[in-house]
Structure formats: C-alpha cells, structure tokens
Amino acid sequence: MSLDIYLNFKGNCREAVEYYASVFGLEKPNIMTFGDNPQDPSYPLPEEAKNLVMHARLSISGSTVMFSDTFPGMPYIAGNNISLSLVSPNLVEVQNAFHKLKEGGKVGMELQETFWSKCYGNLEDKFGIQWQFNYDNGETVY
Numbered sequence: 001m002s003l004d005i006y007l008n009f010k011g012n013c014r015e016a017v018e019y020y021a022s023v024f025g026l027e028k029p030n031i032m033t034f035g036d037n038p039q040d041p042s043y044p045l046p047e048e049a050k051n052l053v054m055h056a057r058l059s060i061s062g063s064t065v066m067f068s069d070t071f072p073g074m075p076y077i078a079g080n081n082i083s084l085s086l087v088s089p090n091l092v093e094v095q096n097a098f099h100k101l102k103e104g105g106k107v108g109m110e111l112q113e114t115f116w117s118k119c120y121g122n123l124e125d126k127f128g129i130q131w132q133f134n135y136d137n138g139e140t141v142y
Contacts, residue, residue: 001088004064006132008081013053013069024060031056034071038115048072055116083122083130094119094135101125 009016014031021029035050052069059065066085070076088094098111104126111121111133119135 001086001090001093002064004066004085004087006066006068006083006085006130008068008070008076008083009053010070010076010078010081011052013056013067017053017056017058017067020060020065021058024058026058026060029056029058034069046072080130083132085132085134087134087136089136089138091119091135091137094133098123098131098133101131 007016017029017031021027031053032055033050034045034052034054037054039045049072052071053067055066055068057064057066064087070081086094086097095111098121102123102125106124108122108124109120111119114120117134118137118139120133122130122132124130
C-alpha cells in the first residue's frame with residue numbers, strides 16, 4: 001500500500017509536471033489528456049477539455065506525485081488543490097478505508113470499476129481532506 005500526493009491545476013498542469021520533472025532531473029513524463037480516453041457519446045467531451053491533463057505522475061525521491069487539470073466547470077481553489085491517494089493491491093484494504101473515511105464525510109464517487117481501475121472512488125472526509133482510492137491489481141493504466 002502507498003499513500004500518494006495528488007495535485008490539481010487550473011489548465012496549467014502540463015507546464016507544472018514538465019517543470020517538476022526538470023527540477024528533479026526526471027525523464028519527460030507520460031501525460032494522459034481527457035481527450036486520450038474512451039469517449040461516451042452520451043456525455044460528449046467539451047472541446048476545452050480535450051487537451052487538459054487527466055493524469056500524469058512523477059516519482060520524486062521515492063514518493064509518487066500525481067497531477068491533473070481540473071475538469072472545466074469543476075471548482076478549483078488554490079491551496080485546496082491537493083488530495084491523498086490510497087493505492088493498494090489489496091481490494092479489501094481499499095474498500096475498508098473508503099467505507100470508514102466516508103462516515104461523516106461526502107462521497108464524490110462511490111467505489112466502482114473505471115477504465116483505469118477495477119475499483120476507484122473518491123471522497124472528502126469529515127475533516128475536509130480529499131481522498132482518492134485505487135485498487136492496483138497490476139492492470140492499472142495510469
């Protein structure tokens with residue numbers, strides 16, 4: 001299990017992740033945009049979202065730092081643009097932590113299968129901390 005840092009940006013994520021890669025002497029990162037993902041015709045992707053970063057990550061001194069742009073229309077508040085991401089190969093561990101932390105909190109997305117994970121969800125706990133949960137069975141795309 002690992003507890004990773006997830007940073008959100010307002011349209012300048014690509015610039016930020018490339019900057020941090022340069023600062024820490026890392027290779028140019030792989031960047032997945034919202035437009036790179038499978039599209040659902042029932043929910044067309046807004047044109048302004050297509051080139052925004054959906055996901056990128058860097059390994060900085062042994063820690064995983066993940067990055068994303070905020071999707072158009074979603075709230076962005078500088079200073080509150082960070083979340084903790086629990087990533088585990090143990091599905092029960094992911095489920096237990098999610099269900100405990102949602103007590104008194106607000107669920108953003110119930111645990112469910114996504115195109116990048118067999119089990120993903122997110123919530124804000126009762127203290128206002130943003131959490132993401134990801135079951136890593138070795139098949140994750142991110």
